Each structure stands twice: as structure tokens, then as C-alpha cells.
Amino acid sequence: MMRLWSNRFVYRRMTTTGRRAGSGMNIGEIARRAGVSRSTVSYALSGKRQVSAGTRKRIMEVIDELGYRPNASARALAEGRTRTIGLVIPPASNRLTHMQLDFVASVVEVAAQADLDVLLSPSGGDHDRSFERLVSESRVDGVILMEIRIEDARVSRLRKARMPFVGIGHPSQDEQLCWVDVDYAGLIDHCVHHLADLGHRHVALLNRSPELVASGYGPGHRARAGFMQAVEERGLTGLELLCGDDARSGQECIAELLRSHPEVTALATVNEAALPGVQRALAEADRHIPRDFSISGVVADQWAEDFRPALTAADVPAATMAAQAMSLLIDRIKDPATPAQHLLMSPPITLRSSTAAAPPPGSADATPSADG
Amino acid sequence: MMRLWSNRFVYRRMTTTGRRAGSGMNIGEIARRAGVSRSTVSYALSGKRQVSAGTRKRIMEVIDELGYRPNASARALAEGRTRTIGLVIPPASNRLTHMQLDFVASVVEVAAQADLDVLLSPSGGDHDRSFERLVSESRVDGVILMEIRIEDARVSRLRKARMPFVGIGHPSQDEQLCWVDVDYAGLIDHCVHHLADLGHRHVALLNRSPELVASGYGPGHRARAGFMQAVEERGLTGLELLCGDDARSGQECIAELLRSHPEVTALATVNEAALPGVQRALAEADRHIPRDFSISGVVADQWAEDFRPALTAADVPAATMAAQAMSLLIDRIKDPATPAQHLLMSPPITLRSSTAAAPPPGSADATPSADG
DNA sequence: CCGGTTCGCCGAACCGGTTCGACTTCTCCG
DNA sequence: CGGAGAAGTCGAACCGGTTCGGCGAACCGG
Incomplete structure (x- = not known):
């Protein structure tokens, strides 16, 4: 069990010939060139202790000349945080x-x-x-x-x-x-109230995909809750559409809506990605926005402005x-x-051009009859 | 200059009561509990040296029990790489x-x-x-x-x-x-050849924004080069449109094109974001895709499939x-x-439904005359 | 029974920073 | 002139890993 320690210094590695040659650019090198200790360089950089003006200047000159930046891993290890x-x-x-x-x-x-x-x-x-x-x-x-x-x-x-x-x-x-x-619940509630104020009696909610909502996706559930609350408060007829997050699904979804529920004249949406499809479906059914059909919802502002006509919607900040x-x-x-x-x-709901007073009763039913 | 070293051990910090209490979960703690040295733990984990089966098992048990994972900063510092x-x-x-x-x-x-x-x-x-x-x-x-x-x-x-x-x-x-x-140049060249094969004689390139191209944006320059080459090779009339990266710009740009150059019957695009606007402008001018107007280009596959009709385009992989x-x-x-x-x-150009034979000469001019 | 190998493990150096205690020097004041 | 206090600097410990040389023991063949 006894070990021979007499030779320990023989095997000590030389500091100047480390394992990796590296760029040799570390705080020790800076210290050496500036003729100070490593700690002084550290303090000059962090300012956590006073360093005389002359010394600091010398250190900074060396640092600028060599373009030194402290190693992030070493700093993280020592400081106990990674920034x-x-x-x-x-x-x-x-x-x-x-x-x-x-x-x-x-x-x-x-x-x-x-x-x-x-x-x-x-x-x-x-x-x-x-x-x-x-x-x-x-x-x-x-x-x-x-x-x-x-x-x-x-x-x-x-x-x-x-x-x-x-x-x-x-x-x-x-x-x-x-x-x-x-606040999806509050915003959708707000949107539906806005639509009700305009005279719409039959409104739909364009929610996210069935899988997403089933998996417990909060915005989906809360949009639904806000929708149901407003529909009940205003005595409207409400319909929820679970729709995939892409234009094609949106088109199919709205086409189906217009076919099976022609009385619906307004939509609140939390599904941005479906919007281009919504537009196509309405265009194909000859429903003009906002004359025949109003749209509102929660939408990133860029999409709201890109839509034609620009969407009256809550812009997510x-x-x-x-x-x-x-x-x-x-x-x-x-x-x-x-x-x-x-x-x-x-966020406040920005009034743009996609919502208008509901069409007079009967006119909505007449338009899509050409389709059926 | 002389320093008193007799008391050096008095001030040595105890290893067990470090600066930060921390979770105490480090390789040393694992080693202590497994009754081995730190290096043995390291080797057991990395496999860079042999460790007996029994020792390894003991180490792994301790590690699993404590849920130990080596500290990334320390490892990065020692290994000289950050992963x-x-x-x-x-x-x-x-x-x-x-x-x-x-x-x-x-x-x-x-x-x-x-x-x-x-x-x-x-x-x-x-x-x-x-x-x-x-x-x-x-x-x-x-x-x-x-x-x-x-x-x-x-x-x-x-x-x-x-x-x-x-x-x-x-x-x-x-x-x-x-x-x-x-290969924007090659792909756009390919697209234009495809359009030329279909009989289109007047084609446009929907490029990215003027600022972007001016700032030396490669895809913009190369798309232009490919376009010009193909136009020359096939003796076509070519027109380049520099268009902002959004639907509104796309709509304005194409509306202007249809007004000033009604003879153009086909478009090659490298500007995806403008596509919804392109579609609206064509619809407003009553130009049907692909009967009256063909579109091709370089487009992310999702956009190509979302477009109606689906775009014949090179899907960027x-x-x-x-x-x-x-x-x-x-x-x-x-x-x-x-x-x-x-x-x-x-990538190969995927044939979808947005390109067709050019309309017979004269028919293209007649359609938009209602507009002027 | 003895010299050489192999196996498995240990201790220490090292990566490149930060921080703390202590030492020297300089200044100020009684 | 001496002691206190402040300013400036240094050396060493430390963060938590990896890696290297070396040692003891077991194993081997002759």
C-alpha cells in the first residue's frame, strides 16, 4: 500500500506546455503580458474591486491588442451561472x-x-x-x-x-x-359580443385541430369557454369547428359549414393558419366579406393586415x-x-374591415342555394 | 517581501463546506458514495478506460439513485468543446x-x-x-x-x-x-424552360424586395441570372418584378403587372410570402390559374400544396x-x-396544377380590357 | 519461483475563469 | 513618530469535470 512519492515533481506537467496547445489566449496570458496577477485582470474586467487607473489601462491595452474575451465555460463554471x-x-x-x-x-x-x-x-x-x-x-x-x-x-x-x-x-x-x-377566453368572448352587437345571431368558432384540443391544449379550451359564455349571454346560436392548422383544412371546414349551416353569418377564429382557406371557401361560395359574412378573432397582427379585407381582430402582442x-x-x-x-x-380588438352588420334575414340563405 | 506561511492550513477552505452549498451533486459526491475515486466514476461513464463490472454497477446504482448528470460547463471546460x-x-x-x-x-x-x-x-x-x-x-x-x-x-x-x-x-x-x-439559378432556369415548353412567350420573374436584392442577397441575384439565361435561350420576353415579402406587396405588384403588361401569361416566383397576394390580384382581374395564367417557381412545399391550385414548383428540401x-x-x-x-x-420540380398551355394569342389581351 | 503483462483503480494536474484572505504600501491623524 | 485605515495587488482555493502516469495485485509462462 505504500507509494513512492519522492519522484512526484519529476512527473509534474509544465504549465507552459499544457495538454492542448490552444491559442494561449487566456486570463493568465493577459496577466503575464501586463505584468500583473490573474486576479488583478479579473478585477479590472469585472470592476468588483478597485484597480489603479494605470494598471487598468495597461491591462486593457493588452486585452484590446489581443482581442481577448473570457472563456464562457470557465466563467460559467466559476460563477455558477451560464448567462x-x-x-x-x-x-x-x-x-x-x-x-x-x-x-x-x-x-x-x-x-x-x-x-x-x-x-x-x-x-x-x-x-x-x-x-x-x-x-x-x-x-x-x-x-x-x-x-x-x-x-x-x-x-x-x-x-x-x-x-x-x-x-x-x-x-x-x-x-x-x-x-x-x-386571455383567449376573454378575447373570444369580446369578439362574439362585437359580432352580436352587429346583429349576427348565428356564429361559429374556428378552433384548432381536434387532436390538439383533445390533448388538453389550453387556448383551444379557453377559446371554447369564452365562445360558449358569450353565445349564452347573448342568446345566440353557436357552432364550434375543430379545424387542422393549414389552409386546406380551413377551406374544407368552411365549405362544409356554409353547406350545412348557411344561416351562419359570422366567424370568430383562433386558427390563423386556416385563414387563407377560409378566404377561398367564402370566395367560392360567393359570400362577400364583410357584406355577407363577418370574421373576427385572435390573430397575429401581420396575418390580420395581410388578409383581404384586413381583419378586425385582437392582435397578439x-x-x-x-x-x-x-x-x-x-x-x-x-x-x-x-x-x-x-x-x-x-390586447384591444383592432377594428379593421372584416366585420359589418349582419345581412338581412333570408338573404344569406338565398345566396348559397345555387350550390345545393 | 517575506510572507508568513506557517498559517496556510488555517485558512484552507474545507472541501465539504464550499462557497455555494449547491445541491452537492457532483462527480466527487458520486465517487464518495460508491467508494471509488472521481476518475473511476468518470471512466465508468465515458468508457474510455476499463472499469470492472462490479465497480461500474455500484457507480451506476448511485448515479441512478441520485439522478446525477455531469455539469455541462465543467465538462466543456475540461474537454475543450461545448457540444x-x-x-x-x-x-x-x-x-x-x-x-x-x-x-x-x-x-x-x-x-x-x-x-x-x-x-x-x-x-x-x-x-x-x-x-x-x-x-x-x-x-x-x-x-x-x-x-x-x-x-x-x-x-x-x-x-x-x-x-x-x-x-x-x-x-x-x-x-x-x-x-x-x-440552386436558384438552375431551378428558375428550369421553371422558365418548362413555361416556354408550354407555349408561354411573355414571362415574369417575381423576385424578392428591391432592398434585399440591392444589398447583395444571393438568391435574388441568382434567380435573376437563371431567369435571364432561360429567357435568352428561348427567345422569350422577360420581365423582373422586385416585390416586398408580404401578401399586400404581392397583390399590388401583380395588379400592376396585369395592367401594364397584359401579354404576360406566366410567372416564375422565388417570393413565397407574396403568393396569397398574387392569388388575389389574379382573381380580381378574372385571370384563372392555370387556364389564363401559369405559375411556377421555388417554394417551400407546404406553401406549394396550400396554394389553390397546388403549385408546380421546386420544393426546397x-x-x-x-x-x-x-x-x-x-x-x-x-x-x-x-x-x-x-x-x-x-430538387426536382414537382408537377402540380398551376401550369398549363399558354392561352391562344389574343385571348389574354381581351380579358383584362374590361379593367382598362 | 520469478520476471513480465494485464487489469483496475487512484492521485494529481489541468481546463480558465472568480473570489477571498492577506500582505505591502501609502496616507492621514493624534 | 506610531498606529489606524484605506488602496492596490497577489497567491491560492475553488467550480466540476477529464486525462495521464503510476502502482498494486492478479495472472502468465518458463
């Missing part, structure tokens, strides 16, 4: 909606302003390894979790790992969860939501004990 | 096209399969700090650079930092650069491109001396 946040997005297979894309872009933008990097992780589907790496290998300081389901395994996983996070969307009832969401979520997250990273906050955003 | 790649995207202000989005999603997907993480960095615009962090702080092992311009400062920056990277798109002539691109780019990048990370490769992808 990176994780953005968990729905898997690419389920095509992202424009609203979601706006949101991703905004998060990256806002993060860049706060000098944070963003690590992207698709989750759901089969590749949860990426998500697992994020939470358990300390790759990020916090996480923004998109598209939270009513029951969501990832939420409990993040909690177990004590990883600060903010959700986009919110599960059923969970006071401790910190989230930002769009993706950039604001991203900024809010990031701000909440940064708070929770600083102090994990920060009480959970819930931000339910309720 | 992360950077994806440099155009700034969010310039809205991403569907093709680009498909590409981003595919990159994330492919990276996840290779157990790599993806760090997102918007560049261009004012926030180049993010890009700078990426290249100079060793945050990533390699970079995929989207939307390379004919002259691109980021390319030289990456080169100076000796950071392996692969471009999507390619600058004018640069043999050392490694890239993957779509975003997923394949992403996989190729990633594979190239991984090669260059492994061995930076790998010779640069250039992959010019030329």
Missing part, C-alpha cells in the same frame, strides 16, 4: 404558428438585449433528451416553456430540478406556476409577451423565492 | 420566410439527434454582441450561418476566430468557404439541407482541415 436561458418549443413536426414564431423571434431579441444567449430545445415527441440536458446538466440559468398543456410533465420536471422557469400558456390551476398568457416573460424569468433567476406571477394579456 | 453549435439567423425584424423557418426547425431537429444543442443568435442589425459572444467566448464548437450575403463581414470574422462554420447560401467566389445552397449542413459542420469540427465542400441542391 444562457433555454427556450423550449413545440417539436418541429407540429408546424409552428406565426404567433409562436413571432414569440420565438421576440424572445431571442429581448434576450440579446439583456446579454443573454438562448438555447433552443424542441420537446415533446421522442427527443426529450434535449430537454433533459437542459434541465439536468446546468446548461441554462432558466427556461421559458412554450405551449404548456393543461397537465404538463415538463413543469414537474423543471420544478424537481429547481430550475427557474416561466410558462407561456398556463395549466388548469396552479398558483405556484409563473406564466404569461393571452408577441413582443410584449416575450419581454414580460423574460423579465419575470430574470427576476426568478435572481431570486427563486420571488412569488409566482400570472400575466393574462388582453 | 453546442451556433445558428446565426437573420434579425427578427426582417421577418423570416417559411423556407428559413423550416430550415431552423430542421437544424434544431438534426442537432438534437446528434446530441448537440443549438444556440440561436440573431445577427445583422444592431445586436452583433450576440454574434461576437458566439465566436469569441468559445460558447459553441461550430456555427451555421444563414443568409450569407455576396460580401459578408461575418465570414471573415468567423475565419479570424478559427471557428468551424458552414454557410447557407454562398458568397460570390470563395473556394475555401464551406456551404450548402439551393429544408430538412435535407439542414442535415447536410450539420454533417458538413460536424466533419469540420472534428477536423478543421477538412477540405471545403459546396453542395448546390437542385
Whole structure:
């Protein structure tokens, strides 16, 4: 069991001939060239202790000359934080909606302003390894979790790992969860009231796909709830359409609606991707917007403006939501004990040109009769 | 100058009561509980040296029990690589096209399969700090650079930092650069030949926005080149339209085209985002697709299928491109001396329903006369 | 029974930063 | 002139991994 230690220095590696040759550009090299110690360079850069003006100037000159930037991994290891946040997005297979894309872009933008990097992780589907790496290998300081389901395994996983996070969307009832969401229920309710005010008595809700809603997708459920509430309050006849997230499904869905329920004169939608199809179906049935048929809903502003005629709709404020979520997250990273906050955003409905007074009773029935 | 060393052990920090309490979950803790040294745990995990079956089993049991995962920053520091790649995207202000989005999603997907993480960095615009962090702080092992311009400062920056990277798109002539691109010139040439074969004599190219093309945007320039070549080869009359990347611009652009050049009966497009507008403008002018007007071009397959009628077009194979780019990048990370490769992808043109034989001469002129 | 190999494990150096205690020097004040 | 206090710097420990040289024991053939 005895070991011979007399030769220990013989085997000591020389500092100057490390394992990797590397670029030799590290804080030690800067220190050497500036004739100070490594800690002094660190303090000159961070300002956490005073460094004399002369010394600082010398150090900065060396740094500028060599274009030195501290190594992110080493810094993360020492500081215990990565200056990176994780953005968990729905898997690419389920095509992202424009609203979601706006949101991703905004998060990256806002993060860049706060000098944070963003690590992207698709989750759901089969590749949860990426998500697992994020939470358990300390790759990020916090996480923004998109598209939270009513029951969501990832939420409990993040909690177990004590990883600060903010959700986009919110599960059923969970006071401790910190989230930002769009008030789909309130907005759709508002839209339907607007349509009722214009005299529409038979309205439809264009919801997301059957699978999505069945899997507990919050916006789908809440849009439905808001719709039902408003329909009941105003004594309307309401009809819900579950429609795939693409133009073709939209076209089929609306064509079917016009055929089977010609009395419907107005639509509230939360399904942006279906809109081009909605337009085609109405055009083919010779229903003019907004003269014969009104459309309103919750839509990314770009789509609302691109539609012809421009949509009267609640524009989802993706950039604001991203900024809010990031701000909440940064708070929770600083102090994990920060009480959970819930931000339910309720953007105003912008009046554009897709809604008008309901056509006089009977006229709607007459038009599509050519089709039947 | 003399220092008192007799007390050095008095001030030595105890290992068990470190600066941060932390979760105490590190390789040392695993080693302690399994009754082995840290290096043995490391080898048991990496398999880089043999570890006896019994020891390995004991270690793995402890690891599973505690749910241990090695710290990414520490590993990155020690290994000299981050297992992360950077994806440099155009700034969010310039809205991403569907093709680009498909590409981003595919990159994330492919990276996840290779157990790599993806760090997102918007560049261009004012926030180049993010890009700078990426290249100079060793945050990533390699970079995929989207939307390379004919002259691109980021390319030289990456080169100076000796950071392996692969471009999507390619600058004018640069043999050392490694890239993957779509053969816009060849594809548009092919499209125009197809239209010419159908008897069209007056064709237009729907290019991207004037600003984008002016700023040296490769696809714009190459689409133009391919268009001009084919027009010349077939003795056609060609017209180029520079059109903003949105439906409204598309509508205005095509409306103007139909008014001023009613003899044009076919369009080749590289501007997906304008397509809904193209459709509206043609419908308003009572030009039926494909009876009165043919459309072809380079379009993400989803858009091609969503269009009515479905577009005869070259579907950009975003997923394949992403996989190729990633594979190239991984090669260059492994061995930076790998010779640069250039992959010019030329997907087949899928025949759908938006192209047909040119209308007989004269009929095209007659239709829009009602408008004038 | 002995020298050489192989196997399995350990201790220490190292990656490149940050942070803390302590030392030297300089200044100010009684 | 001496002691207190502040300013500026340094050395070393530390973050949590990986990797390398080396050692003891078991195993081998002659």
C-alpha cells in the first residue's frame, strides 16, 4: 500500500506546455503580458474591486491588442451561472404558428438585449433528451416553456430540478406556476359580443385541430369557454369547428359549414393558419366579406393586415409577451423565492374591415342555394 | 517581501463546506458514495478506460439513485468543446420566410439527434454582441450561418476566430468557404424552360424586395441570372418584378403587372410570402390559374400544396439541407482541415396544377380590357 | 519461483475563469 | 513618530469535470 512519492515533481506537467496547445489566449496570458496577477485582470474586467487607473489601462491595452474575451465555460463554471436561458418549443413536426414564431423571434431579441444567449430545445415527441440536458446538466440559468398543456410533465420536471422557469400558456390551476398568457377566453368572448352587437345571431368558432384540443391544449379550451359564455349571454346560436392548422383544412371546414349551416353569418377564429382557406371557401361560395359574412378573432397582427379585407381582430402582442416573460424569468433567476406571477394579456380588438352588420334575414340563405 | 506561511492550513477552505452549498451533486459526491475515486466514476461513464463490472454497477446504482448528470460547463471546460453549435439567423425584424423557418426547425431537429444543442443568435442589425459572444467566448464548437450575403463581414470574422462554420447560401467566389445552397439559378432556369415548353412567350420573374436584392442577397441575384439565361435561350420576353415579402406587396405588384403588361401569361416566383397576394390580384382581374395564367417557381412545399391550385414548383428540401449542413459542420469540427465542400441542391420540380398551355394569342389581351 | 503483462483503480494536474484572505504600501491623524 | 485605515495587488482555493502516469495485485509462462 505504500507509494513512492519522492519522484512526484519529476512527473509534474509544465504549465507552459499544457495538454492542448490552444491559442494561449487566456486570463493568465493577459496577466503575464501586463505584468500583473490573474486576479488583478479579473478585477479590472469585472470592476468588483478597485484597480489603479494605470494598471487598468495597461491591462486593457493588452486585452484590446489581443482581442481577448473570457472563456464562457470557465466563467460559467466559476460563477455558477451560464448567462444562457433555454427556450423550449413545440417539436418541429407540429408546424409552428406565426404567433409562436413571432414569440420565438421576440424572445431571442429581448434576450440579446439583456446579454443573454438562448438555447433552443424542441420537446415533446421522442427527443426529450434535449430537454433533459437542459434541465439536468446546468446548461441554462432558466427556461421559458412554450405551449404548456393543461397537465404538463415538463413543469414537474423543471420544478424537481429547481430550475427557474416561466410558462407561456398556463395549466388548469396552479398558483405556484409563473406564466404569461393571452386571455383567449376573454378575447373570444369580446369578439362574439362585437359580432352580436352587429346583429349576427348565428356564429361559429374556428378552433384548432381536434387532436390538439383533445390533448388538453389550453387556448383551444379557453377559446371554447369564452365562445360558449358569450353565445349564452347573448342568446345566440353557436357552432364550434375543430379545424387542422393549414389552409386546406380551413377551406374544407368552411365549405362544409356554409353547406350545412348557411344561416351562419359570422366567424370568430383562433386558427390563423386556416385563414387563407377560409378566404377561398367564402370566395367560392360567393359570400362577400364583410357584406355577407363577418370574421373576427385572435390573430397575429401581420396575418390580420395581410388578409383581404384586413381583419378586425385582437392582435397578439408577441413582443410584449416575450419581454414580460423574460423579465419575470430574470427576476426568478435572481431570486427563486420571488412569488409566482400570472400575466393574462388582453390586447384591444383592432377594428379593421372584416366585420359589418349582419345581412338581412333570408338573404344569406338565398345566396348559397345555387350550390345545393 | 517575506510572507508568513506557517498559517496556510488555517485558512484552507474545507472541501465539504464550499462557497455555494449547491445541491452537492457532483462527480466527487458520486465517487464518495460508491467508494471509488472521481476518475473511476468518470471512466465508468465515458468508457474510455476499463472499469470492472462490479465497480461500474455500484457507480451506476448511485448515479441512478441520485439522478446525477455531469455539469455541462465543467465538462466543456475540461474537454475543450461545448457540444453546442451556433445558428446565426437573420434579425427578427426582417421577418423570416417559411423556407428559413423550416430550415431552423430542421437544424434544431438534426442537432438534437446528434446530441448537440443549438444556440440561436440573431445577427445583422444592431445586436452583433450576440454574434461576437458566439465566436469569441468559445460558447459553441461550430456555427451555421444563414443568409450569407455576396460580401459578408461575418465570414471573415468567423475565419479570424478559427471557428468551424458552414454557410447557407454562398458568397460570390470563395473556394475555401464551406456551404450548402439551393440552386436558384438552375431551378428558375428550369421553371422558365418548362413555361416556354408550354407555349408561354411573355414571362415574369417575381423576385424578392428591391432592398434585399440591392444589398447583395444571393438568391435574388441568382434567380435573376437563371431567369435571364432561360429567357435568352428561348427567345422569350422577360420581365423582373422586385416585390416586398408580404401578401399586400404581392397583390399590388401583380395588379400592376396585369395592367401594364397584359401579354404576360406566366410567372416564375422565388417570393413565397407574396403568393396569397398574387392569388388575389389574379382573381380580381378574372385571370384563372392555370387556364389564363401559369405559375411556377421555388417554394417551400407546404406553401406549394396550400396554394389553390397546388403549385408546380421546386420544393426546397429544408430538412435535407439542414442535415447536410450539420454533417458538413460536424466533419469540420472534428477536423478543421477538412477540405471545403459546396453542395448546390437542385430538387426536382414537382408537377402540380398551376401550369398549363399558354392561352391562344389574343385571348389574354381581351380579358383584362374590361379593367382598362 | 520469478520476471513480465494485464487489469483496475487512484492521485494529481489541468481546463480558465472568480473570489477571498492577506500582505505591502501609502496616507492621514493624534 | 506610531498606529489606524484605506488602496492596490497577489497567491491560492475553488467550480466540476477529464486525462495521464503510476502502482498494486492478479495472472502468465518458463
